[in-house]
Amino acid sequence: MTAADSALFTPEVLVHPQDPLGFIAFLRRLIDNPLATWPQAVFEEKVHRVPFGKRDLLFVMDPPLVDEVLVAKAASFPKAPIIRRTIGPAVGNDSIFTAEGAAWRWQRRAASPPFRHGTLLSFVPTFGASADATIERLGAVSGATVDMAEAMMETTFDVIVETMLSGRTRFDTRRFGEEISRYFDTVGWIAAYTTLKLPEWLPYPGRRRAMAGNRFLRQEMARVIAERRAEPLAEPDLLDALIAATDPETGRAMTDAELADNLLTFVVAGHETTALALTWALWLIGNAPAVEARLVEEVATVVGEGPVEASHIDGLVYAKQVIQEAMRLYPPAPIIPRIAAEDVMLGDMHISKGTPVYIPVYAVHRHKLIWDNPAAFDPDRFAPDKARQFHRGAYLPFGAGPRICIGAAFAQIEAVAILVTLIRRLRFVPLPDHRPMPTTRLTLRPAGGMPMRVELRQTRISHQTGT
Ligand code: HEM
Numbered sequence: 001m002t003a004a005d006s007a008l009f010t011p012e013v014l015v016h017p018q019d020p021l022g023f024i025a026f027l028r029r030l031i032d033n034p035l036a037t038w039p040q041a042v043f044e045e046k047v048h049r050v051p052f053g054k055r056d057l058l059f060v061m062d063p064p065l066v067d068e069v070l071v072a073k074a075a076s077f078p079k080a081p082i083i084r085r086t087i088g089p090a091v092g093n094d095s096i097f098t099a100e101g102a103a104w105r106w107q108r109r110a111a112s113p114p115f116r117h118g119t120l121l122s123f124v125p126t127f128g129a130s131a132d133a134t135i136e137r138l139g140a141v142s143g144a145t146v147d148m149a150e151a152m153m154e155t156t157f158d159v160i161v162e163t164m165l166s167g168r169t170r171f172d173t174r175r176f177g178e179e180i181s182r183y184f185d186t187v188g189w190i191a192a193y194t195t196l197k198l199p200e201w202l203p204y205p206g207r208r209r210a211m212a213g214n215r216f217l218r219q220e221m222a223r224v225i226a227e228r229r230a231e232p233l234a235e236p237d238l239l240d241a242l243i244a245a246t247d248p249e250t251g252r253a254m255t256d257a258e259l260a261d262n263l264l265t266f267v268v269a270g271h272e273t274t275a276l277a278l279t280w281a282l283w284l285i286g287n288a289p290a291v292e293a294r295l296v297e298e299v300a301t302v303v304g305e306g307p308v309e310a311s312h313i314d315g316l317v318y319a320k321q322v323i324q325e326a327m328r329l330y331p332p333a334p335i336i337p338r339i340a341a342e343d344v345m346l347g348d349m350h351i352s353k354g355t356p357v358y359i360p361v362y363a364v365h366r367h368k369l370i371w372d373n374p375a376a377f378d379p380d381r382f383a384p385d386k387a388r389q390f391h392r393g394a395y396l397p398f399g400a401g402p403r404i405c406i407g408a409a410f411a412q413i414e415a416v417a418i419l420v421t422l423i424r425r426l427r428f429v430p431l432p433d434h435r436p437m438p439t440t441r442l443t444l445r446p447a448g449g450m451p452m453r454v455e456l457r458q459t460r461i462s463h464q465t466g467t
Contacts, residue, residue, distance in 0.1 A: 008376040009288040011329065014437050030195065031188040033447070035334060035362065035440040042363040043374075047349070052195075057356045061364050063393030065347050069338055069357055070393075071401035076344040079403070080337035080356050082194045086187050086442060090180075090214050090268065092261030096406070097269060102249055107262065110245030110254075111406060114164060114238045120410050121310035123163045127414045128308040130158040131421035138426060142456040147449040148282055148428065152275035153177050159414060160270045164238040165263075169224050176220070179213035180268060184441040186210045221260035221267075238266060266407075272443055273332040274411045277397075278418060279450050281326035284377045285423070286430040286452060291379060292423070294318055299420045308417050316416050321379040323415045327397040329377060334362035334444045336399055361396050362444065370394045429453040 015036050021029065030037050038059075041048040046062035060066055069077045078100050084093050091097060096107040113119065134155045138146060157173050189204035228239055236244070242262055246253050254262070285292050295318060302315040336359040340351045351357065366374045370390065371381075380386070398405035405411070422428075429452060436446035 007290070008373070008378050009284065009291075010373075010376045011284070011287070012435060013375055014435060015439075027192055027196075030192045033437075033439045034188065034191055035438060035444075038360060038363060042360050043366055044368050046369070052356075053197075055352070055355050057358065058351065059358050059360050059363070060346070061360065061367055061370075062347075063364070063370065063391035066359050066364065066393035066396065067391070067400065068346055069359060070336065070396070070399060070403070073344060073346070074401040074403070076341055077338040077357055078341050080339040080358070082191060082337050082356075085194045085200065086190050089190075089211065090183055090217070091265045092258070094258065095261035095265045097265045102247075106245065106247045106249070107254075108406065110242055111238065111262070111266070113236075113241045115406055115410055117409065120413055121313070123159075123410070124308060124310040124313065124413065124417050126162045126167075127159055127417035128421050130155050130162065131418040132307075133158065134418075135422060135425045138454045139456050142454060144454065145431065145451050146454050148452045148454075149275070149279045149446055149450040150177070152278045152282075153271065155418060156271040156275040156278070156414070157267075159274075159418075160267055163410075164266055164270065165224065166233055166235065166237040168233070169227065171220060176217070176267075179216055180272065181441075182206065182213045183210040184443070184445075187442050217264055218260050221263045222256065224263065225256055225259050239263060269405075270407055270410075274415055276330070276332040276443055276445060277323060277327050277411070277415050279446065280330035280444075281323055281415070281419060282422075282428045283430055283436060283446075283450055283452065284326050284329070285322065286428045288377055291322060291377070292427075295322060295420070295423055299424045303420060303424070308421050312420075313413055313416060316420055317384065318379065319416045319420050320412065321382040323412065323419060324382040324395075324397075325377060325379040328365045328371075328381070328395060329375075330438060330444055331361045331365055331397045332443050333397065333399070333405075334438075334440050335360050336396070359396070362438070364394065364396065367394075425457055427455045427457055429455065 015033070021037075026037060039048065039050070042059050042061060046060075047065065048059040048061070049056040050059070060069055079098070084098050088098055093099075094103055096104065096111055099107060134151060137154075138151065154173055154177075157171075157176065161167060161169060161171060186204065186206045189207070193200070193202060193204070224239070225243075228243070233240060239259070242254060242259055244253075285295065298316060298318045303309075303312050338357045338359070340353055340355045340357060342353050344351050344353075346357070364370065368374060371394075392400065398408035398411075431451055431453065434451060436450055437448075438444050439447040
C-alpha cells in the first residue's frame with residue numbers, strides 16, 4: 001500500500017466470518033444474510049466449487065470466464081431457478097426480469113423506448129426536482145439523524161413514478177416501501193428452501209404477511225392500468241409502450257396481469273437499487289472528506305447555483321466516478337445466479353447440465369487478483385484515463401450480456417443528478433459508532449438502515465431560496 005493509498009477511506013470488512021459452521025448454523029446464516037456464508041475463496045480464487053448434493057455449485061470470479069457466462073455463452077447459462085423462486089412471487093414468472101427466450105425478447109423490445117438516450121436526458125430536471133424535494137424534507141430537520149436508506153428510497157420512488165408513469169399516479173410511498181421490505185425480508189428463507197430443494201409451499205415465518213403484501217402491490221398496479229386505459233396520455237410513457245406492444249410470434253398484446261407484473265418489476269427494480277447506490281455513496285463520501293471536497297467543487301464549477309440540467313451530465317465526471325466506485329464496493333445487485341442449461345465448456349472446464357453457476361458480483365468487485373487495494377474507497381480508479389484498464393467482466397453492477405440491466409444508463413444519470421443536487425446543499429455525517437453491515441435481501445442493504453446526521457451547508461443556493 002502506498003502513502004496515497006493510506007489517505008483513502010477503507011471501510012471495515014464486517015461480513016465474512018470464516019468460522020467453521022455446522023449444517024444448522026450454516027442454514028441460519030444463509031437465511032439471515034446469504035452474503036455471510038460466502039467462503040473467503042471467492043475473494044481470492046478464479047473459480048470456486050462448493051460440493052452440493054450430486055452437483056457442485058460453481059462460483060465464477062475470473063473476468064474472462066464471467067464474460068463467457070454472461071455474454072459469449074449466455075444462451076447456455078440462463079437465469080437460475082432461484083431467481084424465479086425468489087422474485088417470481090413478487091413480479092410473476094413471465095415478466096421481463098424472469099422470462100426467458102422469445103417470451104423475454106419481445107418484452108425487452110417493448111420496454112425499450114423510455115430508455116433511449118434522448119429520453120433519458122429529458123428526465124434530468126425530474127431527477128433534480130426529486131432531490132430538491134428531499135432537500136426540503138431533510139433541510140427542515142437539519143442537525144437530526146435520518147435513515148438515509150429510507151430517504152433515498154423515497155427520492156428514487158418519486159423519480160420512477162414521475163418518469164415511467166408520467167407522475168400521474170399517486171401511491172402510498174411508505175406502504176409501498178414497507179411491503180417490498182417485508183417481502184425481501186423473507187427471501188432468505190426462500191433461497192434456503194431452494195438450495196435444499198424443498199417445495200415452494202412449505203411455510204416459513206412471515207410468509208403469509210409477505211404474500212398479502214405482494215397482492216397489495218399487484219392490486220396497485222392493476223389500478224394504475226385501469227386508470228390509464230380509461231384515460232390515455234397524449235405523451236406516451238413506459239406503461240403506454242407496454243400496452244401498445246405486441247408479440248411478433250403470436251401477434252398478441254400483454255394481458256393486464258402481465259402488464260401489472262412488468263410495471264411492478266420496473267417500479268421495484270427501478271428505485272430500490274438506485275436508492276441503495278446513493279445510500280452507500282453518501283456514507284462513503286461522509287467518511288472521505290477529500291472526496292467530498294472535490295465533489296462540492298465539481299458541482300460548483302459544472303452546475304453552479306441553478307438546477308442540474310441534461311447539458312451538465314457529461315461534465316460531472318468525478319460525481320460519476322464516485323457513484324461507480326460506491327457500486328464497486330457495495331453493488332446493489334450483489335450476485336447474478338445462472339444455471340448450465342446443457343453440458344458446456346467454460347474456459348477449459350467441463351460444466352455438466354444443471355450446475356448452478358453464480359457470479360458473486362460483490363466478491364468480483366473486491367477480488368485480490370483484480371483490484372489494487374480492493375477494500376479502499378478510491379473513485380480515481382474510474383478516472384477516464386484508467387477506467388479502461390480493467391476487463392469488462394471485472395466490473396458488473398448492472399450485469400452484462402443480453403440480460404444487462406435495461407435501466408443502467410437511466411440509473412447512472414439519475415444517481416449523478418441526485419447526488420450533486422443533494423451534496424451542494426446538505427452534508428451527510430456518519431454516526432461515529434455506526435458500522436453498516438451489508439446484508440443481501442436480493443439487493444445489498446445496510447442492516448438496520450443507514451442513520452446519518454444531516455446538516456444544511458452554510459452557502460445558500462439561489463434557485464432554492466429565490467435570492
Ligand atoms: C443502480 C441501479 C441499478 C442496478 C445496480 C441494477 C442492477 C441490475 C442487474 C445486475 C440486472 C441483471 C440481472 C441478471 O442478469 O440476472 C438488472 C436487470 C434489470 N433491471 Fe436493473 N439495476 C439498476 C437500476 C434499474 C432501473 C433504474 C431500472 C428501470 C427503470 C431497472 C430495471 C431492470 C430490469 C427491467 C431488468 C431486467 C432486464 C432483462 O432481463 O431484460 N434497473 N438490473
